[in-house]
Amino acid sequence: MTERLAGKVVLVTGGTSGIGEAVARRVVAEGVAVVVGARRAEAGRALVAELGERAVFVRADVTVEADAEALVAAAVRELGRLDVAVNNAGTVTAGGPVQGIDADAWAADLASNLTSVFYGLKHQIPALTEGGSIVNNASIGATTGIPGMSPYVAAKHGVIGLTRSVALECAARGVRVNALVTGNVDTPLYRGLLHAGPDDDLGEAPNPSQRTAAPAEIAAFVAFLLSDEARFITGAALPIDGGATAG
Numbered sequence: 001m002t003e004r005l006a007g008k009v010v011l012v013t014g015g016t017s018g019i020g021e022a023v024a025r026r027v028v029a030e031g032v033a034v035v036v037g038a039r040r041a042e043a044g045r046a047l048v049a050e051l052g053e054r055a056v057f058v059r060a061d062v063t064v065e066a067d068a069e070a071l072v073a074a075a076v077r078e079l080g081r082l083d084v085a086v087n088n089a090g091t092v093t094a095g096g097p098v099q100g101i102d103a104d105a106w107a108a109d110l111a112s113n114l115t116s117v118f119y120g121l122k123h124q125i126p127a128l129t130e131g132g133s134i135v136n137n138a139s140i141g142a143t144t145g146i147p148g149m150s151p152y153v154a155a156k157h158g159v160i161g162l163t164r165s166v167a168l169e170c171a172a173r174g175v176r177v178n179a180l181v182t183g184n185v186d187t188p189l190y191r192g193l194l195h196a197g198p199d200d201d202l203g204e205a206p207n208p209s210q211r212t213a214a215p216a217e218i219a220a221f222v223a224f225l226l227s228d229e230a231r232f233i234t235g236a237a238l239p240i241d242g243g244a245t246a247g
């Protein structure tokens, strides 16, 4: 592992599962201190116990603004400051054609996938100094339509607009904000959408590479984006999708 992130303090939401957990493991391997934010306290405490003394768990629901603020406060209070953040948590609540989606399900998808990123940015940006970096996990559904997932897709499209606007607001002071256009990744969320169990063969994913990514592949790209090696990349919506959005 390189030293490019060594000494930094990273915050990651949805950090007890899938891509978020892989990011937490990856950045700790690169020498950072990490605040893991998630709703499941038992899983969160077990993960930070494994990651070591430079890992802190904070129970946080990203749809609650006070929790977003508390995550930043915990980084500053317990680890000295905040350098980088990964707004990763998200869910798919509503499925099916738009005429069957009720307002509560629509609101839930917007809250967990878009308002959550707004709350994160609002409280993370003031805490970041020059060299700070944020990665927002969007989706291939942020740049393309997906039938039967319109609330999620609308929210993820919003993440790109939010990312670009906030990146422009803070580029001059050396703080970067980027979004991932993430494709098919083997996580509980993806398996849930396919109704597949943990040991089921997922078959070929619907992308030109005909496979799903491992969460660690996404985490490797996130670690690069968080580092100073990526210091000329900001306001970008970056595909990591096996070619899914290339056509």
Ligand SMILES: NC(=O)c1ccc[n+]([C@@H]2O[C@H](COP(=O)([O-])OP(=O)(O)OC[C@H]3O[C@@H](n4cnc5c(N)ncnc54)[C@H](O)[C@@H]3O)[C@@H](O)[C@H]2O)c1
Pocket (backbone or CB within 6 Å): 013, 014, 015, 016, 017, 018, 019, 020, 037, 038, 039, 060, 061, 062, 063, 088, 089, 090, 091, 112, 137, 138, 139, 140, 182, 183, 184, 185, 186, 187, 188, 189, 190
């Ligand atoms: N897996 C894929 O194929 C894929 C594709 C595109 C985008 N994404 C995005 O990647 C991100 C991570 O998803 P994943 O695939 O790792 O799924 P996952 O279900 O393994 O992880 C998501 C995590 O977010 C947490 N979370 C959800 N709502 C939350 C809330 N309100 N407060 C706090 N935590 C909350 C979940 O509990 C879970 O720990 C999501 O934003 C998802 O939309 C995933």
